[in-house]
Amino acid sequence: MSMLFSVFLKLSAFSLVAFGGVNALLPELLNLAVYQEHWIDLQTFSDYFAIAQAAPGPNFMTVTLLGWHIYGVLGALIATLAIAWPSSILIYFLQRFIMGIQDPIKKKSIQYAAAALAIGLVLSSAWQIAIQINHSAAAYALTLATIGFTLFTRWHPLYLIVIGGALGVLGFI
Amino acid sequence: MSSLTPSQLFISFSKIGMSGFGGVLPWARRTLVERDKILTSEEFSAILGICQIVPGPNIVNLAVCVGSRFAGARGAAAAVLGLTLGPIAIVLLLAILYQHYSYLDTVKGLLRGISAVGVGLIASTGFKMLRDEFRFPLMLLVVVITICAVTYFHLGLGWVVLTVLPLALFLARKKALSS
Numbered sequence: 001m002s003m004l005f006s007v008f009l010k011l012s013a014f015s016l017v018a019f020g021g022v023n024a025l026l027p028e029l030l031n032l033a034v035y036q037e038h039w040i041d042l043q044t045f046s047d048y049f050a051i052a053q054a055a056p057g058p059n060f061m062t063v064t065l066l067g068w069h070i071y072g073v074l075g076a077l078i079a080t081l082a083i084a085w086p087s088s089i090l091i092y093f094l095q096r097f098i099m100g101i102q103d104p105i106k107k108k109s110i111q112y113a114a115a116a117l118a119i120g121l122v123l124s125s126a127w128q129i130a131i132q133i134n135h136s137a138a139a140y141a142l143t144l145a146t147i148g149f150t151l152f153t154r155w156h157p158l159y160l161i162v163i164g165g166a167l168g169v170l171g172f173i
Numbered sequence: 174m175s176s177l178t179p180s181q182l183f184i185s186f187s188k189i190g191m192s193g194f195g196g197v198l199p200w201a202r203r204t205l206v207e208r209d210k211i212l213t214s215e216e217f218s219a220i221l222g223i224c225q226i227v228p229g230p231n232i233v234n235l236a237v238c239v240g241s242r243f244a245g246a247r248g249a250a251a252a253v254l255g256l257t258l259g260p261i262a263i264v265l266l267l268a269i270l271y272q273h274y275s276y277l278d279t280v281k282g283l284l285r286g287i288s289a290v291g292v293g294l295i296a297s298t299g300f301k302m303l304r305d306e307f308r309f310p311l312m313l314l315v316v317v318i319t320i321c322a323v324t325y326f327h328l329g330l331g332w333v334v335l336t337v338l339p340l341a342l343f344l345a346r347k348k349a350l351s352s
Binding site for chain 1: 190192198203219226228229233236241246257259265266275278282284293297299300301306324330334337345346349350
């Protein structure tokens with residue numbers, strides 16, 4: 001039970017430094033869980049990351065799976081709650097504040113600035129994840145093909161996921 | 174602005190959560206902007222922008238922002254629960270399956286292929302948002318500097334935000350005045 005409390009505290013603290021989202025935090029999460037606290041071994045952590053990517057749902061499911069590994073279903077719920085509650089409360093009030101700004105130029109400036117920053121962070125995040133999960137030229141080609149199809153066709157992303165999975169099963173990736 | 178009830182928000186965000194393979198952002202955009210038409214493309218980028226400068230899981234922040242915008246604290250709670258409950262159940266089921274079948278080469282290959290597509294989907298969300306920036310190309314400078322700071326100089330994300338934000342605000346003000 002004290003271990004569960006420790007997980008809750010550590011992940012709650014992570015919630016407040018996770019600028020750019022949980023994907024940006026993954027190396028630090030790995031360091032904490034594998035090397036500092038020894039909650040989980042490296043191979044299992046990598047596999048959970050892969051499952052979180054493959055499953056429907058938010059990317060922070062890596063955290064949910066980590067919680068499950070430590071303390072079953074209760075651990076999964078506690079870990080998910082921990083990574084989400086501090087930042088949720090912060091954004092709830094910050095959004096009120098930004099919405100409350102009356103000057104339209106000031107308001108637009110903040111939103112445009114934040115949007116540009118977000119684009120940079122999303123693209124950086126994708127780049128860093130690609131480096132972590134793609135281990136072959138074929139995997140990079142598949143990633144690039146996905147970007148191409150998403151930008152220049154109206155294909156449902158699910159088709160791309162099915163094709164990617166099939167190529168993987170056939171041993172091409 | 175139209176108004177939405179907490180249960181409508183729960184359903185919209187359930188759809189996002191349950192279909193979001195390889196990260197939810199592309200699906201959030203698809204559902205909120207293209208299909209349910211709750212937000213315009215620029216509103217989505219702006220809200221996501223606010224959610225991205227605040228720490229924490231971006232998609233949960235997005236649910237809190239959109240939920241509270243339409244239905245206050247109850248809307249925020251409904252959106253977050255809709256987003257997370259289904260996926261948590263599924264991912265735990267997959268974890269149990271994984272325990273039994275992780276030794277199979279087929280399973281390993283399957284996960285590799287899906288991950289490669291998933292990362293492409295995240296990137297394409299970024300590229301789609303990038304299209305909005307070409308109306309005021311100077312803002313692209315902010316994007317490029319951010320990417321360099323993260324991927325080349327490996328600055329911590331807090332530092333990236335602090336370093337780039339002054340320039341971003343300066344150029345954003347020019348953009349706001351010019352439109």
